Amino acid sequence: xxxxxxxxxxxxxxxxxxxxxxxxxxxxxxxxxxxxxxxxxxxxxxxxxxxxxxxxxxxxxxxxxxxxxxxxxxxxxxxxxxxxxxxxxxxxxxxxxxxxxxxxxxxxxxxxxxxxxxxxxxxxxxxxxxxxxxxxxxxxxxxxxxxxxxxxxxxxxxxxxxxxxxxxxxxxxxxxxxxxxxxxxx
Amino acid sequence: xxxxxxxxxxxxxxxxxxxxxxxxxxxxxxxxxxxxxxxxxxxxxxxxxxxxxxxxxxxxxxxxxxxxxxxxxxxxxxxxxxxxxxxxxxxxxxxxxxxxxxxxxxxxxxxxxxxxxxxxxxxxxxxxxxxxxxxxxxxxxxxxxxxxxxxxxxxxxxxxxxxxxxxxxxxxxxxxxxxxxxxxxxxxxxxxxxxxxxxxxxx
Numbered sequence: 001x002x003x004x005x006x007x008x009x010x011x012x013x014x015x016x017x018x019x020x021x022x023x024x025x026x027x028x029x030x031x032x033x034x035x036x037x038x039x040x041x042x043x044x045x046x047x048x049x050x051x052x053x054x055x056x057x058x059x060x061x062x063x064x065x066x067x068x069x070x071x072x073x074x075x076x077x078x079x080x081x082x083x084x085x086x087x088x089x090x091x092x093x094x095x096x097x098x099x100x101x102x103x104x105x106x107x108x109x110x111x112x113x114x115x116x117x118x119x120x121x122x123x124x125x126x127x128x129x130x131x132x133x134x135x136x137x138x139x140x141x142x143x144x145x146x147x148x149x150x151x152x153x154x155x156x157x158x159x160x161x162x163x164x165x166x167x168x169x170x171x172x173x174x175x176x177x178x179x180x181x182x183x184x185x186x
Numbered sequence: 187x188x189x190x191x192x193x194x195x196x197x198x199x200x201x202x203x204x205x206x207x208x209x210x211x212x213x214x215x216x217x218x219x220x221x222x223x224x225x226x227x228x229x230x231x232x233x234x235x236x237x238x239x240x241x242x243x244x245x246x247x248x249x250x251x252x253x254x255x256x257x258x259x260x261x262x263x264x265x266x267x268x269x270x271x272x273x274x275x276x277x278x279x280x281x282x283x284x285x286x287x288x289x290x291x292x293x294x295x296x297x298x299x300x301x302x303x304x305x306x307x308x309x310x311x312x313x314x315x316x317x318x319x320x321x322x323x324x325x326x327x328x329x330x331x332x333x334x335x336x337x338x339x340x341x342x343x344x345x346x347x348x349x350x351x352x353x354x355x356x357x358x359x360x361x362x363x364x365x366x367x368x369x370x371x372x373x374x375x376x377x378x379x380x381x382x383x384x385x386x387x388x389x
Contacts, residue, residue, distance in 0.1 A: 066279065074259040076255075099244020100244060104376040
């Protein structure tokens, strides 16, 4: 349903607190205050709010591999960071996961906005989406697909703590069920 | 000082290991050094292991982003990325990120022989055509120079360490392979590095 320029997705319940505020607060609580990203439409409110929050250092990288290199270096230097990317961005990072993040035991914290499913209109996105979970599984990277508001904080908070404690990367795939995804009119 | 006039065309072709030894000899404040995949980290290792050295085993092109991350985490420590020209080509965009963020404690050193030396000496697509210092300047890095010769390289390093950056230094090097081989244990490399940076305590 469209009201003026705003698309209202009547199929989704309204959360008490938007997902992007929960992610921001949970990162902050876990002292993950360096965020680098290659942008995604769905992540727009999160990126905007992180930039506006003086507690965070937030900036774009030119490529997702680069963003992972930056947070890997930062973590080795004692500063925690996270990377935001789109599904297609994930498709560019398997080499870095396999040759840097996993073998060096770097607790990279990754948020992926899931495209390619639940109403995707771009076949290119739909196909790259299918490569994501098999890659993560083959590298034994802890992966959570988050679809529900009421599970978001628990999953992100506990999994960041686990990643740091066990020095193992974690990928949060934020489903359109959580974020609303990229809406189009068929 | 030749750096004022050094260019790709008049820069002396020098040796990677020789430059790396000269660089390491100048490090007196526990500066962190990230060696890129292959010969840059082999020569860094061969110049004498330091606790603040990090050696990549893969992730071609990420020496500069890793060094940038360390520089963000430890702003009082100078961090140096040693990278090859072929590796830089893999991740040229990172120069724009660094130019935008302006980490004063970061120096980038590019060893340019126009070759993928380690895979059989094939020419890079940029060999003899692209000017990496000009690319860095166009990316927004104002402190960038070709090293005219070994002494000029040392002077450029002195300035980078004393005045801060970010600084981009490129040197034309010969086609010699690295002189040794780094021990390839990633967890050991990472743990030693974190101890060297004071993030971990040696037990």
